[in-house]
Amino acid sequence: MRRSNADTEAIRRAAELAADFLETLDARSVAAASDAGSLRAALGGPLPVEGEDPVAVIERLARDADPGLVATAGPRYFGFVIGGHHPAALAADWLTSAWDQNPGLHVAGPALSIVEETAGGWMLDLLGLPPAASHGFVTGGMMANFTAIAAARHALLERAGWDVERQGLYGAPVLDVVIGAEAHATIRTALQYLGLGRERVHVVPNDGQGRMRVDGLAAVLAACRGPVLVCAQAGNVNTGAFDPFEAIADLVRARENAWLHVDGAFGLWAAASPRFAGLVAGVERADSWATDAHKWLNVPYDCGFAATADPAAHRAAMSITAAYLVQDTGERDGMDWTPESSRRARGVPVYAVLRALGRDGVREIIERCCDVAARMAARLRDAPGVTVLNDVVLDQVLVRFAAPSESDAAADARTRAVIAAVQRDGTCWLGGTTWHGLAAMRISVVNWATTIEDGDRSVDAILAAARGVETAR
Ligand SMILES: *Cc1c(COP(=O)(O)O)cnc(C)c1O
Numbered sequence: 001m002r003r004s005n006a007d008t009e010a011i012r013r014a015a016e017l018a019a020d021f022l023e024t025l026d027a028r029s030v031a032a033a034s035d036a037g038s039l040r041a042a043l044g045g046p047l048p049v050e051g052e053d054p055v056a057v058i059e060r061l062a063r064d065a066d067p068g069l070v071a072t073a074g075p076r077y078f079g080f081v082i083g084g085h086h087p088a089a090l091a092a093d094w095l096t097s098a099w100d101q102n103p104g105l106h107v108a109g110p111a112l113s114i115v116e117e118t119a120g121g122w123m124l125d126l127l128g129l130p131p132a133a134s135h136g137f138v139t140g141g142m143m144a145n146f147t148a149i150a151a152a153r154h155a156l157l158e159r160a161g162w163d164v165e166r167q168g169l170y171g172a173p174v175l176d177v178v179i180g181a182e183a184h185a186t187i188r189t190a191l192q193y194l195g196l197g198r199e200r201v202h203v204v205p206n207d208g209q210g211r212m213r214v215d216g217l218a219a220v221l222a223a224c225r226g227p228v229l230v231c232a233q234a235g236n237v238n239t240g241a242f243d244p245f246e247a248i249a250d251l252v253r254a255r256e257n258a259w260l261h262v263d264g265a266f267g268l269w270a271a272a273s274p275r276f277a278g279l280v281a282g283v284e285r286a287d288s289w290a291t292d293a294h295k296w297l298n299v300p301y302d303c304g305f306a307a308t309a310d311p312a313a314h315r316a317a318m319s320i321t322a323a324y325l326v327q328d329t330g331e332r333d334g335m336d337w338t339p340e341s342s343r344r345a346r347g348v349p350v351y352a353v354l355r356a357l358g359r360d361g362v363r364e365i366i367e368r369c370c371d372v373a374a375r376m377a378a379r380l381r382d383a384p385g386v387t388v389l390n391d392v393v394l395d396q397v398l399v400r401f402a403a404p405s406e407s408d409a410a411a412d413a414r415t416r417a418v419i420a421a422v423q424r425d426g427t428c429w430l431g432g433t434t435w436h437g438l439a440a441m442r443i444s445v446v447n448w449a450t451t452i453e454d455g456d457r458s459v460d461a462i463l464a465a466a467r468g469v470e471t472a473r
Contacts (some may be wrong), residue, residue, distance in 0.1 A: 010054035015094075017062040025074035029426030034067035043068075075449040076428035076458050081237060081266050081295055081396075084447040085349075089299040092352030096345050103345040104335035116347030117332055122354050123305055126362060127264075127291065128271040128284055134311035136318070136337030137293075137347040140304040141265035142186035144290030147306035147318065147339060149190050149229065151288055152259040155313035156227035159257045165316060169195045176224035178202045179231045180212040180243060184263055187231050196229075208436075209391055210236035212243040217251055227257040234280055235267020238435050238442065240396030242267055245282035253285070260286040265304075266446060269296040270394060272359070273366045279393065288314075296366065296395075298448040299349040306338075369395045369445040372455040376443060379459045386466065389440055397443040398435050401466050412439035417469045418462070427461035428454075 042064040071077055073084040085093075101109030103116055120135035138144050153175065157164045160173040179187055179201050188198040202224070204216040212232060221228065230252050232243040245262070252260040262268070262283055268291040270276035271283070283289070287310060293303040308314040319336040335341050357365070377392040380399050389398040401418045402411035419432045419441050433442045441462075445455070 007054055010058050011098075013055050014058050014062075017058065021062070021066070021069070022073075025071050028071055028074075030071045030074060030076055030429040031423050031426050032068050032070050039064075039068040070429065073447075075447050075451065075454045077447065078428055078430040078443045078445060078458070080431060081444045081446055083292075083295045083298040084449060085300040086298045086353045086356060086448050088356030089297075089349035089353040093300045093349045096348040099345075101345050102342050103347070104338075104340065104342050105333050106329045106331035109345065110331070112345035112348055113332060113334060115351045116334060116345060119347040119351035119354065120305075120307075123291075123293075123350065124307060126272050126354070126359060127268050127289070127307075128277065128280070129289060129307055130284060130309055132311075133289075133307045133309050134314040134337060135305060135307040136314075136334070137350070138304045138306055138338050138340075139302045139346075140294065141184070141263070141290055141292045142189060142304070143339060144265075144292070144304040144306040145184075145186055145231075145261070145263055146190040146193055147314070147337075148261050148288035148290050148308055149187075149194055149196070149231070150317035150339075151308045151310060151314040152229050152261055153194055153196065154317040155287075155310050156229060156257055156259055158313070158316075160227050174226050176202060176226055176228045177231070178204060178217065178220055178224070178228060180204050180210075180233055181206040182210040182236055182238070183231055183233060184237055184265065187263055209241040209393075210239045211241045212248065214244055214247040214251070217248060221251055221255065227259075228252070228255060229259050229261065231261045231263060232286070233267070234262055234264030234270070234283060235394065236396070238396065238398055238433055238440075239390035240267065240392070240394035241390070242270070242279045242393070245280065245285065247282075249282050249285035259288070261288045261290070262286045263290050265290065265292045266295045266444075267394065269362075269366055273363045273370075275367055276370065276394065293346075293350045293353075296369070296446045297350065297353060297362070298365070298446075299346075299353055303346045303350060305350075365448045368452075369447070369450060372450055372452055373397050373443065373445040375452060376445070376455045376459050379456070380462065383463055383466070385470075386463075389435055389438065395445045397445075398433070399441040399443065399462075400438060401441075401469070403470070408438065414469060415439040415441060417472075418466045421465035421468055422462055425461050425465055428458035 072082050101112045103109045103112045106113045124133050162172045181203050192198040202220045204212050204220050232248050234242050252258045270279045288308040291305050293299045294301050315336045373395045377388045377397045380386045381388045387400045401415045430443050
């Protein structure tokens with residue numbers, strides 16, 4: 001079929017509608033305005049029998065989805081740990097879709113294979129990781145953990161005389177897996193996918209900020225007999241705290257057959273700023289690293305990054321074999337480094353944003369986000385009845401609301417009521433968590449566009465919500 005003018009028109013119209021949406025980001029309610037029932041009424045229904053004009057489809061989709069959109073890409077979304085999208089990254093993402101290349105094989109998309117190879121090298125440089133490390137662009141932090149731990153599983157078992165890719169885990173030497181008490185949930189999920197078991201782990205106690213305790217790790221390691229995988233963390237999802245990598249690396253390196261993995265989905269980005277790089281000192285001594293580009297680097301979904309200091313293990317764990325896949329170009333095939341065979345070239349937006357920002361621009365975003373978090377924490381801490389629970393070392397702030405001599409249970413309920421009121425108000429959006437048994441509001445500042453003024457407006461809205469909850473009681 002020939003491509004018609006109407007098809008090209010749909011693309012131009014989508015670009016206009018996207019630009020219109022982006023212009024609403026600063027002013028619209030950060031929370032979705034519509035509920036699931038109305039959205040289903042507008043977007044659901046039976047499969048159409050006859051097709052529609054692409055322009056009409058795009059216009060209708062934009063109209064019907066709009067009330068259910070959350071302004072996660074905007075500057076006052078502080079929920080979970082969710083970045084926005086830098087304009088260069090978003091634009092490059094559209095081109096990536098238009099080109100429709102498959103960088104799984106060099107021959108299927110040589111230009112984008114080279115772009116990804118370059119972007120991967122830039123990522124290693126920016127994050128202070130060894131330049132010879134292997135890397136792959138995966139869907140997110142979870143699959144980055146999966147990919148890196150698969151490489152670890154290969155290396156540890158190979159050194160113990162076992163080929164896990166060929167034989168599986170039946171009859172294999174036993175691996176001891178060690179994680180921190182506040183490891184991100186996706187570490188356990190990666191272990192689950194890899195047959196290592198989400199519960200079959202040694203858990204090292206954490207300190208009051210959620211960092212792995214070195215004495216606890218030493219005690220756990222002393223009791224391990226076989227090959228050991230230790231998973232440490234750069235950036236606790238609640239507090240932003242970092243495990244002490246130098247001390248952890250000393251303990252892991254003292255063992256014969258051990259692998260140190262670091263989950264740094266957002267925290268690894270501290271390396272891009274001299275002000276915060278001290279937090280990740282020693283992280284380069286690990287064997288593998290996982291991070292996200294769709295968090296602090298602000299590329300659109302989806303884009304995670306797995307890197308290892310053992311390219312042979314990484315490749316052995318991931319590569320696919322089939323006669324028709326052997327192309328012998330002598331070039332890098334993406335499918336050797338990620339769990340997918342075919343995939344989109346998600347490294348391209350990374351390439352574009354790194355060119356647009358440069359090293360200085362990335363540093364500026366990290367530092368500005370942390371400045372906003374610090375100022376929000378300081379203003380909240382000064383307000384009566386408000387406590388900041390964590391040491392604000394990076395971009396994460398935990399806030400609790402309590403009236404004088406209120407019980408813990410009443411303060412939990414108050415804190416949850418304030419969070420709900422902030423979400424309803426729509427100036428900003430943030431979620432809740434339970435931190436060491438206490439309900440807390442959780443603020444995460446990782447959007448490239450967030451300013452000090454956005455932080456101030458949001459603190460005003462949070463304090464107004466807290467006063468509203470006070471009067472309602
Ligand atoms: C977000 C996050 C993950 C998971 O990343 P996804 O991109 O959601 O898969 C893993 N670890 C940490 C520390 C995170 O913050």
